[in-house]
Amino acid sequence: MYVEGKNNKYMGNDVSNLQLVKKLNRISILNIIREHNTISRQQLAKLTGLTPAAITGIVRDLVALGYVIEKGLGKSSGGRRPVKLQFNPASGYILGAEITRNNTTLGMVNLGAEPLIIKQYSIDMTDPQRGLALLADETKKMIIESGVDKKKIFGMGVAYPGLVDISTRVVKRSPNLGKKWRNIPIEKWLQEMIGIRVFVENNSNAAALAEYSFGLGKDTKNMAYINLGEGISAGIILNGMLAYGFKGYTGEIGHLVIAENGPLCNCGNNGCLESLYAVPALVHKANNELALYNPKDTLKAVWKEKGYVTIEDIIAHANEANSYAWKLIQQAGWYIGKGVAAIINVFNPEAIFIGGILAEAGNILLEPLRESVEKHAFPELVREVKIELSTMRRDTGFYGACAVTIRALFEGGVDALLDVY
Numbered sequence: 001m002y003v004e005g006k007n008n009k010y011m012g013n014d015v016s017n018l019q020l021v022k023k024l025n026r027i028s029i030l031n032i033i034r035e036h037n038t039i040s041r042q043q044l045a046k047l048t049g050l051t052p053a054a055i056t057g058i059v060r061d062l063v064a065l066g067y068v069i070e071k072g073l074g075k076s077s078g079g080r081r082p083v084k085l086q087f088n089p090a091s092g093y094i095l096g097a098e099i100t101r102n103n104t105t106l107g108m109v110n111l112g113a114e115p116l117i118i119k120q121y122s123i124d125m126t127d128p129q130r131g132l133a134l135l136a137d138e139t140k141k142m143i144i145e146s147g148v149d150k151k152k153i154f155g156m157g158v159a160y161p162g163l164v165d166i167s168t169r170v171v172k173r174s175p176n177l178g179k180k181w182r183n184i185p186i187e188k189w190l191q192e193m194i195g196i197r198v199f200v201e202n203n204s205n206a207a208a209l210a211e212y213s214f215g216l217g218k219d220t221k222n223m224a225y226i227n228l229g230e231g232i233s234a235g236i237i238l239n240g241m242l243a244y245g246f247k248g249y250t251g252e253i254g255h256l257v258i259a260e261n262g263p264l265c266n267c268g269n270n271g272c273l274e275s276l277y278a279v280p281a282l283v284h285k286a287n288n289e290l291a292l293y294n295p296k297d298t299l300k301a302v303w304k305e306k307g308y309v310t311i312e313d314i315i316a317h318a319n320e321a322n323s324y325a326w327k328l329i330q331q332a333g334w335y336i337g338k339g340v341a342a343i344i345n346v347f348n349p350e351a352i353f354i355g356g357i358l359a360e361a362g363n364i365l366l367e368p369l370r371e372s373v374e375k376h377a378f379p380e381l382v383r384e385v386k387i388e389l390s391t392m393r394r395d396t397g398f399y400g401a402c403a404v405t406i407r408a409l410f411e412g413g414v415d416a417l418l419d420v421y
Contacts, residue, residue, distance in 0.1 A: 025058060026058055029044060029050075030087070031410055034410065040084060041083065066088055069087075092153070093148050094156070096159075096400075096402035097156070097159070105120055113406065121134075135190070136190055139190075150195075156198045156405065157199045157206070157402050158201070159401040160202060161202075161233075163249050175265070175266030176266055187200050202251075204234055204235035206235070208235025212237050216353060216391055221238075222349045223349050224251075228278070230280060231274050232273055232278050234250075234253050236347055253343060255269065258271060273335060279311045279356075282358075283310060283314070286324070299317040300324065315329070329365050330367075332365065333368035334372045337368065337371065345378050351388065353388055355389070355396045357394060362389065366389060370387055
């Protein structure tokens with residue numbers, strides 16, 4: 001915390017820019033107010049070491065700017081009752097986007113992650129230049145449609161399915177989006193096209209942050225989010241922070257090889273978990289095998305009528321025990337459980353949350369997954385870990401993109417927020 005007071009390590013000769021210190025003080029105070037349901041000026045002074053006069057001045061500015069509201073009176077400990085302060089989430093807005101190969105979720109939330117707009121777009125992202133240009137166009141349209149002053153939109157987060165270099169923020173590769181996605185500067189391109197600060201993050205990392213910030217994993221300091229969609233990957237939080245590794249490529253459990261002679265994976269290897277049990281692989285498998293399956297199977301009836309089945313069809317028909325869809329989801333759960341066991345053995349998390357499209361199969365997926373984890377994870381590690389379905393499901397990546405941006409603005413103290421003051 002960058003507070004100019006008795007607890008500030010930046011005091012004295014180390015502080016050369018008093019204006020910067022003033023801005024950082026404001027962000028620190030604003031963060032403290034955000035973290036509390038209500039708080040008084042007196043409590044702020046005790047927490048920060050700032051003088052009551054300094055607190056009064058900072059709070060006055062934050063109230064005038066609309067970031068803080070006064071919300072009634074607190075209990076008196078002697079003397080006048082203190083005025084309660086609250087953060088105003090409607091004081092600003094964030095755009096978020098989750099990219100997949102053929103569909104993009106785009107929306108806007110306020111600074112409390114409460115949604116204003118969320119929409120789905122059919123955007124072909126196999127060509128990065130064309131796909132990102134279409135995303136930029138739709139984003140600009142959404143800003144106009146929302147009626148929000150662009151000055152009140154502080155940033156845009158993008159959850160992306162691939163490898164994002166944490167030092168350059170450049171997308172190195174995305175096996176799921178196609179061969180053209182190599183060394184693509186998403187942040188730079190979108191910022192130039194939209195005119196708003198952009199933050200890109202791997203989709204599973206973003207989803208993990210959303211689960212930690214807004215979902216069942218709130219305040220679970222050591223957890224993992226398993227994303228089961230077009231790919232299979234994990235976002236890992238250790239001691240309350242995203243675990244990035246050397247370049248930012250942690251969590252690629254979909255590329256654990258489980259069948260040496262298995263199908264070719266997008267990554268170039270054979271028999272990866274993702275090549276067998278990610279959503280596209282399951283849909284491909286079903287459409288190839290149903291022709292030979294029991295004619296009375298309900299999913300086969302759908303296949304015969306339409307000529308194909310989708311993941312939604314498979315999940316919808318998986319409730320019937322011993323049906324083709326039920327067996328397929330159960331098998332997927334068992335083998336995905338091996339990947340989850342690897343996460344538990346390496347990182348020793350307190351909780352695992354399962355999300356993505358496949359998680360909509362519910363307990364039909366979760367029960368064999370848990371059984372597989374118990375069989376393959378180290379006993380002392382697996383006994384205490386809870387494995388649950390995420391309640392955020394398909395929108396977790398979108399909310400993760402928003403969470404990444406909110407975190408960068410408030411915790412990172414980036415210029416996009418500093419300039420507001």
